Amino acid sequence: MTVTRRHFLSASAALAGASMLPFSLRAEDTIKFGSILDTSGIFDAYGKPMDMAMKLAIDEINASGGLNGAPIDITAYDTQSDMALYTQYGRQLTQQDEVDVVHGGILSASREAIRQTMRKSDTLYFYNVLYEGGVCDRNIFITGVTxxxxxxxxxxxxxxxxxxxxxxxxxxxxxxxxxxxxxxxxxxxxxxxxxxxxxxxxxxxxxxxxxxxxxxxxxxxxxxxxxxxxxxxxxxxxxxxxxxxxxxxxxxxxxxxxxxxxxxxxxxxxxxxxxNYSQELETPENAAFKKKWEEAYGDADGIHELAVSNYQGVLAWAEAVRKAGSTDRDDVIEALETGLSIDGPGGRVTIDPKTHHAVLDVHIMELDGQKMKVLETSQQRQPIDTQAVCDLEANPNDNKQHELKF
The missing domain is CATH 3.40.50.2300 (Response regulator)
Known part of the structure; x- marks a missing residue:
């Protein structure tokens, strides 16, 4: 993985806090944000930019006055690409750090380890990665493509x-x-x-x-x-x-x-x-995002689909906290279930109330000169695979990854 690590991220040197120890500054009047990602080990090429994107989003929110007047503090754990550490750090975030929300996980196995831990502790969870579909759980929101x-x-x-x-x-x-x-x-x-x-x-x-x-x-x-x-x-x-x-x-x-x-x-x-995303997207939102990334990390070379999905997931959660006027789990879930939307680097992100998945623009692209050249855009595609098996409005206590029928 040496070559892969070196070339995946020219911006990774700017990463702060990508260690096994949490980055944490605490105050009684702060909002506590938890993150669990592989920022070292064999999946670090995915996890490092996701971590950078999360911190960029939180920095933007804090620079604008926080959420409802409260600053956000981050506690971020690096699982070192070890699936066993997802459960350990998930428990630590909920039982010791007492965070208000957790964003994290890359592989499906890590998502399922976190998901059940968060559900047992009534801690809101966001999984911001493309995946195979079918998860139905009112305590989770998923912002990646299905x-x-x-x-x-x-x-x-x-x-x-x-x-x-x-x-x-x-x-x-x-x-x-x-x-x-x-x-x-x-x-x-x-x-x-x-x-x-x-x-x-x-x-x-x-x-x-x-x-x-x-x-x-x-x-x-x-x-x-x-x-x-x-x-x-x-x-x-x-x-x-x-x-x-x-x-x-x-x-x-x-x-x-x-x-x-x-x-x-x-x-x-x-x-x-x-x-949902390409660095070559020619939109005002993407241009602004890349500029912010460059100012924070030196250049935009490290941005990828999973990083942007994580960034958009943080923005969607933040908008729900503003709308709810609270970080209370149930209040934030209800705000997200109104069909809340944000505009991100990949386009509009709208939460589907029935599945807690995102409605997203999808861009068909072709690799050209180490770039992803955008050829066509299909706007606001619904997660119809998961909609076929999940209806949280009718079954709010559902808690499984449904087997999708073909």
Missing amino acids: PAQQVEALIPYAMNKSGKKVYVLAADYNYGQITAEWIKKYVAENGGETIAVDFFPLDVSDFGSTIAKIQAAKPDLVVASLVGGAHMSFFRQWAAAGMNKKIPMASTTLGAGNEHKVLTAEEGDGIMVAY
Whole structure:
């Protein structure tokens, strides 16, 4: 991971407080904000910019007078990419630090560890990461894209540019497994055929035999839902075999953590993606955000999808506190359930009252010169996958990740 860490974030040197110890300044009249992220270890390329984005948002809020006249203090823990520490630090935030809200988690396993801890303690929780969908819990709000927002937009676009025969590669845990099912669904709905699906543990880095299988299968399109540093090897090996010039590729993960900046342009150019955010978005909100980031951290190179989702999640929570006039959990939840909206770097973010997920703009993009070039924008896409299984207005005590039916 040495090369990956060095290139993912040129701005990471400006990061403050990314250690195992919490950053915490306490006063009786402050709002207590908790964060748990992987800011070191194998997932630090995701976690460091998320941490930076969170601190940028809190600094902005405090500079404007805080929330309802009260400043916000941060207690931030680094799990060092160790899933066991999510539960430990979650308990510490609720039982010892007594925070008003927690934002955190990257992988789905970390989300579930935090979610149950927060629910037991009645501490409001935000998960600000793209994921596989289906979580239904009134105590959580999720601001990342789901498959119905991302995959449903990406697959028809990619198939129209390539063809109907699709080969799927995915990480072998619930994100990859469930996302692969959504890919198959949307391939079929668009008149295509999924000819193979291969799953890979997160530590797999040799894809030689897989590339040979793909060559033999002769698909029109490869869709990759691969996760983490080891899986970056696939894209390099694919390009080294000359396959990036022969078979088009789309991905549901590449670029979400700035992986496209680790690849050379030769390796990455032409790969199709769809996210809520790109540094290349030409909007006043994105320009202002990048300027603030540069002023705080030196340059904007480290910004990525997950960082922006975390930033927007903090802004949505803050707006709900203002609207509620309180940090009380139930009051803030009720404010969010009014269909509250904020305008962020990725566009308008609107909370869906029934699912506590976000309605988001999704931008279809193509990698070009280590940038994500925006080609089309699908505005205010609903999380219809989770809406099909979750209705917190009708069932406010629901507490599970529903199995999504295809």
